[in-house]
Amino acid sequence: MDAPIIEAEGLTKRFTSRKATVEAVTDLTFSVAQGELVAFLGPNGAGKSTTLRMLTTLIAPTSGRASVVGRDIAREAAAVRARIGYVGQLTSGSFAQRVRDELISQGAFYGMAKAAAAARADALVESLGLSGFATRTVQQLSGGQKRRLDIALGLMHAPPLLFLDEPSTGLDPQSRANLWEHILDLRREHGTTVFLTTHYLEEADRYAERVMVMDQGRVIADDTAAHLKEHLAGDAVTLGLDSPGSADRASSLVAEVTGREVRRVDATTVAVHVADGATLLPTLLRRLDAAGVAVVSATGVPPTLDDVFLALTGRTLREANLSTADAQPDTDPVAASATAEGGDR
């Protein structure tokens, strides 16, 4: 097997702003294999962007080390930069520049010859649905078009590894689906490794093969979405009974059949989380029927990553996003500018 394309060891970032010290990322150790599509999932301020900014050499880690495409992020920052593509949270294109000009400049930045850069720019304009906008300025593009240009800029030099920071935030559902089509095409055609952050559950769930859940600076789970859901959350099976008495009897019977803890949702409703709700439900209903317990309703709902997050942290992702929205170290300008010291390369 090839060497991992990303290897992080004890990666830690502390920001000091005024007198407070915030540890944005704590002791992060992980690796990503070539060709993987990894989603970094977590609420605002979880440390996702800070991690990405360390891996892309924008900020130096406080401690720990990482190699990206075989190069050390601290000692060989220039070599890392030459080998990765990065699409930040904001707009990559300068508002005053024309779309095609900006792509060609980007090619030059990565050492591409003029003709090759022009050909590549035209191909990307075409494949990302920007034909007809090549001579527009970035300012004139719609949100979805700007985002597609960001992706095109990140792909100009055909990097083996592409970092995407919240690629679909702020896009309407159709633009988001369209964007994902392009990302998936890219992987199919070029085997590009994609490492992205998102706080959209559906997105991580639907597209990523591997989900790393991050909360308060730490990775608290790392697996496929299917495994995470199966192991950490399970299907939610909910039964409605005709009386509190039936609910009592149902409770003990369901506990006996599943071996799981049964929750009493209200007087006549019981719920249980199980690995395979779809096949368990008929069995449960037959057993309850045989025992003379009258079931009036039954549902089996597959888990979401939000259930996973809830199981891991005790709060939902939405709650976590709300509670941390005010204290987000990633975008704190004072914190971000006060600490970074970079070299020339």
Next chain:
Amino acid sequence: MTATDTWNVMTRELRPVARDPFSVIFSLLQPLVFLGLFAPLLVGESGASLADTLAWFVPGVLVMIVLFGTGATGSNLQYEMMTGSHERTLVAPLSRTSLLVGRALKEIVPIVVQSLVIVAIAWPFGFRANLLGLLLGLVVLAAFGVGLGSLSYALALKTKNREWMFWAVQQSLIFPLLILSGMLLPLDSAPRWMSAVASVNPVNWVVQAERALLGGDLAASAVGWGVLSASAVCAVGLTVGIRAMRASD
């Protein structure tokens, strides 16, 4: 720093200018207003001829172009920091030094174009410039502009996400520098403390050098002081600018 990186950064900066050359002319509005509305007042005040007044005033207007145009150029970078494209260039394999120097060198193009346009406009009104002096004068302005532009970029980098602070600092520096340069009105009748401050104002020396150069007095001591001042601004500006860019994230 590599020459290729610097070249690539500079040509990128020049692309919007090449696409829309009128933008360079349009930003001449302010110096033209001074030329059209202030010069006649000077004529009335001093009693000198229009040609003599222009010979004194036009070199100052050229320095004014640099002061206002280049002094504000950091706001472009600040906008790109806000919208995100600066971050993209930081992740590209470009040296930090080139990112700053390429941007600063780009300033030479509008300075030269705008200066020549102002000279051409003043010409029919009796303004005359020594051609070798004009050429040398443009070199001095370019060096001064590269330094001032770098300082403007440094200010933008230091005032990240605080646009108001960029303008507050920029405006509170530019106007004293302007008035204490003798660009608009002679400082002959200034109180002693003002003369003292003006004598260490590099802009003052650049203005005096431009007057001597465009007037054909190439051997004047003011030329030496102007060249020295412009070189000092250039060196200090680049040093400060490069340091700020290296700390940029």
